[in-house]
Amino acid sequence: MKLYYDLHIHSCLSPCGDRQMTPANIAGMAFLAGLDIAAVADHNTARHCRVFAAWAERYGMLAVPALELNTREDAHILCLFPDLESAEDFDVFVHSRLPGIKNRPDFFGEQLILDEDDQIVGREELLLTAGADISVYDIAELMEQRGGIAIPAHIDRPANSVPAHLGFIAEDMHFDISEITRQGDADALLVQNPALAGKPYITNSDAHYLHDLPDKEYSIEVQERTPAGVIVALRAGFGLSRL
Numbered sequence: 249m250k251l252y253y254d255l256h257i258h259s260c261l262s263p264c265g266d267r268q269m270t271p272a273n274i275a276g277m278a279f280l281a282g283l284d285i286a287a288v289a290d291h292n293t294a295r296h297c298r299v300f301a302a303w304a305e306r307y308g309m310l311a312v313p314a315l316e317l318n319t320r321e322d323a324h325i326l327c328l329f330p331d332l333e334s335a336e337d338f339d340v341f342v343h344s345r346l347p348g349i350k351n352r353p354d355f356f357g358e359q360l361i362l363d364e365d366d367q368i369v370g371r372e373e374l375l376l377t378a379g380a381d382i383s384v385y386d387i388a389e390l391m392e393q394r395g396g397i398a399i400p401a402h403i404d405r406p407a408n409s410v411p412a413h414l415g416f417i418a419e420d421m422h423f424d425i426s427e428i429t430r431q432g433d434a435d436a437l438l439v440q441n442p443a444l445a446g447k448p449y450i451t452n453s454d455a456h457y458l459h460d461l462p463d464k465e466y467s468i469e470v471q472e473r474t475p476a477g478v479i480v481a482l483r484a485g486f487g488l489s490r491l
């Protein structure tokens with residue numbers, strides 16, 4: 249079945265995510281946008297995934313557990329998981345690899361933790377946008393071990409992408425798929441990253457504000473309507489464009 253997706257959305261737990269990006273609001277806006285599949289992918293944390301999944305279910309949407317890892321090299325990697333348990337387990341691992349820099353809410357923004365009633369129940373103390381001590385060269389295997397998938401994020405951006413910090417995506421990083429923004433030039437990216445030749449790519453909003461959530465546009469062919477089924481389809485590139 250053809251399903252419309254947005255697999256990269258930030259909530260108010262990301263310091264740069266707007267206060268209005270609550271799990272409930274994101275689910276409501278994603279539903280209005282016509283999406284079938286959505287993922288909250290906060291910087292270095294999956295702690296809003298469970299609450300978001302409950303809201304998504306109320307709207308009849310599928311939530312894929314996710315986080316956006318900021319690696320040791322300061323490159324962003326979108327990590328998608330087959331279930332909430334493996335996402336939460338990886339969250340603990342990533343948190344243990346953070347450098348211990350305290351967040352400064354006045355400077356970076358608040359990192360709000362909300363419950364299933366959309367009420368604030370806590371604040372993350374450590375700065376989540378700091379690089380975790382996990383390498384770009386290890387993340388694909390770490391995710392595969394968990395039945396998940398690692399996707400180098402917004403590879404056309406001049407900051408916080410693998411090409412921005414390491415020059416290009418190398419064969420021995422073992423990525424099967426990449427993320428390109430809607431402004432990305434696929435032909436230029438193929439020249440810069442020949443290791444991605446013939447491999448599928450996805451396009452997400454990377455929304456930080458509710459108004460960043462666009463109407464449905466990008467779709468994928470999914471055989472089994474579960475997070476694991478979405479990961480299978482991503483790995484195989486079903487219904488996706490290729491570089």
Ligand SMILES: [Zn+2]
Pocket residue numbers: 316324401402408
């Ligand atoms: Zn990013």
Ligand SMILES: [Zn+2]
Pocket residue numbers: 256258316454
């Ligand atoms: Zn992002």
